[in-house]
Amino acid sequence: MNREVICIMCHLGCRIEVHVEGQEFKQVEGERCKKGVKYAQQEVTFPGRILTTTVTTDSPEMPLLPVRSDKAIPRERLIECMKHISKYSVKGSVKLGQTVIENILGLGADIIACRTIPFELPNIRTGV
Numbered sequence: 001m002n003r004e005v006i007c008i009m010c011h012l013g014c015r016i017e018v019h020v021e022g023q024e025f026k027q028v029e030g031e032r033c034k035k036g037v038k039y040a041q042q043e044v045t046f047p048g049r050i051l052t053t054t055v056t057t058d059s060p061e062m063p064l065l066p067v068r069s070d071k072a073i074p075r076e077r078l079i080e081c082m083k084h085i086s087k088y089s090v091k092g093s094v095k096l097g098q099t100v101i102e103n104i105l106g107l108g109a110d111i112i113a114c115r116t117i118p119f120e121l122p123n124i125r126t127g128v
């Protein structure tokens with residue numbers, strides 16, 4: 001069986017032809033680099049995505065905190081995860097990279113913060 005996969009690992013978006021026999025991944029054509037081979041293999045055997053979304057907070061300066069999964073989540077479970085995350089609200093301070101939801105739906109992926117609350121301005125010196 002052949003399947004066409006469009007690689008999303010860079011802006012070139014190579015169309016990769018994947019040859020599969022049964023459950024076995026045989027070969028690929030059309031990729032321009034090794035990242036494409038790995039991506040195509042994953043797309044055929046375990047299609048998953050890093051989930052990015054937001055959770056509500058009690059912070060007036062950042063009412064929505066950007067979060068993401070630390071691992072790929074199976075594509076067919078993304079909507080379920082989004083519904084689960086929508087029930088959460090972050091209270092108080094959070095550090096960048098801190099786990100907000102551990103092992104979401106038992107999938108082995110944590111949902112982590114992509115920002116710090118309270119928001120910290122970078123320490124930039126003007127040089128004056």
Ligand code: SF4
Binds near residue numbers: 037
């Ligand atoms: S195969 Fe390589 S060059 Fe082509 S889109 Fe994927 S990462 Fe980019």
